[in-house]
Amino acid sequence: MTDRVIVGSIGGSFGVHGEVRLKSFCADPQAIADYTPLYTDNGRSFAQIVLTGQIKNGFTARLDGVVSKEDADALRNISLFADRARMPSLPDDEYYYADLIGLTVLDTGGVTLGTVKQVMDHGAGDLLEITVPGQTETVLLPFTQTAVPTVDLEQKRIIADPPDGLFVADGDA
Numbered sequence: 001m002t003d004r005v006i007v008g009s010i011g012g013s014f015g016v017h018g019e020v021r022l023k024s025f026c027a028d029p030q031a032i033a034d035y036t037p038l039y040t041d042n043g044r045s046f047a048q049i050v051l052t053g054q055i056k057n058g059f060t061a062r063l064d065g066v067v068s069k070e071d072a073d074a075l076r077n078i079s080l081f082a083d084r085a086r087m088p089s090l091p092d093d094e095y096y097y098a099d100l101i102g103l104t105v106l107d108t109g110g111v112t113l114g115t116v117k118q119v120m121d122h123g124a125g126d127l128l129e130i131t132v133p134g135q136t137e138t139v140l141l142p143f144t145q146t147a148v149p150t151v152d153l154e155q156k157r158i159i160a161d162p163p164d165g166l167f168v169a170d171g172d173a
Helices: 029-035 069-073
Strands: 004-014 019-024 049-055 058-063 078-083 104-107 112-121 126-131 139-142 150-152 157-160
Touching (some): 004 029, 019 049
Parallel strands (some): 104 157
Antiparallel strands (some): 104 112, 150 157
């Protein structure tokens, strides 16, 4: 498990005084400001975030050290991470995306299907992108209770019951 968890992203500038558009991935979207300091993947940190307003799909916010439109625009599409220790503990059936990446995916018979490359949320439900050994194309597995009945973080594995035909070997097509 990683020491940091993604909690949001910056969508660019809002206005000309250094405010940013902020998307929160937190269950309580406003709680993103409670998990400071927040970090970017290039090592920059923001010790303070002040939510200044609400916009479609997010907030406007002030970040320490961001004082101009140019500063804010330079942060467009930057992910924000919080220290795991600052995050609330989760119920047994909920997971941070970062904890799922790299887990081995097995079918219900114990056969290895692949490894989780990333978790995607396009609004209609979460998908696990699975890297399959010996194939260049990845497979998108719906992250539902039916398709993924077991997530075992201690054993670093997922037991999947994928829909028929989803995992097709190159020779089977």
